[in-house]
Amino acid sequence: DGGITQSPKYLFRKEGQNVTLSCEQNLNHDAMYWYRQDPGQGLRLIYYSQIVNDFQKGDIAEGYSVSREKKESFPLTVTSAQKNPTAFYLCASSSSGTSAPGELFFGEGSRLTVL
Amino acid sequence: RKEVEQDPGPFNVPEGATVAFNCTYSNSASQSFFWYRQDCRKEPKLLMSVYSSGNEDGRFTAQLNRASQYISLLIRDSKLSDSATYLCVVNGNNNNDMRFGAGTRLTVKP
Numbered sequence: 741d742g743g744i745t746q747s748p749k750y751l752f753r754k755e756g757q758n759v760t761l762s763c764e765q766n767l768n769h770d771a772m773y774w775y776r777q778d779p780g781q782g783l784r785l786i787y788y789s790q791i792v793n794d795f796q797k798g799d800i801a802e803g804y805s806v807s808r809e810k811k812e813s814f815p816l817t818v819t820s821a822q823k824n825p826t827a828f829y830l831c832a833s834s835s836s837g838t839s840a841p842g843e844l845f846f847g848e849g850s851r852l853t854v855l
Numbered sequence: 856r857k858e859v860e861q862d863p864g865p866f867n868v869p870e871g872a873t874v875a876f877n878c879t880y881s882n883s884a885s886q887s888f889f890w891y892r893q894d895c896r897k898e899p900k901l902l903m904s905v906y907s908s909g910n911e912d913g914r915f916t917a918q919l920n921r922a923s924q925y926i927s928l929l930i931r932d933s934k935l936s937d938s939a940t941y942l943c944v945v946n947g948n949n950n951n952d953m954r955f956g957a958g959t960r961l962t963v964k965p
Binding site: 771773775780781782783784785788790796798828830834843844846847848849 | 859861863889891896897898899900901904942944951952953954955956957958
């Protein structure tokens, strides 16, 4: 079945460690996104990519890095520079690419806890 | 001012009630508007897009007011299964820069 897959679902990390969250989609979508959600808050955009080998910073990119070497993959690295990394991370994709935006399809999320 | 603002609620309503949510946005150039639903500890899922002329899908009606820069969602004949958080989504300056409101929490009670 077509969809978007995030892994791991739950992750625990010690302070000072980098961690990479995986996001893979087989929907042939051009655009991919990473959002962060904290309790009682809406989704905040970390990075997005409209096309392979291109990505743009969102509102809260500091302490995060991404790559888009393949159309289907958009991994997010949470670096030790991110001061408050504990959160629910959501990856999404859409078919719009550089044209008008369409529906966002989300993965099930990755819940990161820093100990 | 936040780019997308919603009343956080919670809205607690009895089954069968009609409930309405509003969402205001700050970017007058925004062209795309959506309502998403998010269940507790789950990912958001598209409920409906919002078109300029307004649109209806069963018990749900969405409307756009460009002059006042808000969108609304009306739910008629509320069901227990409608209990969720409803997220307003508006595009930012870039067509792929989608901005979310903080969500409005709805609880429908028997």
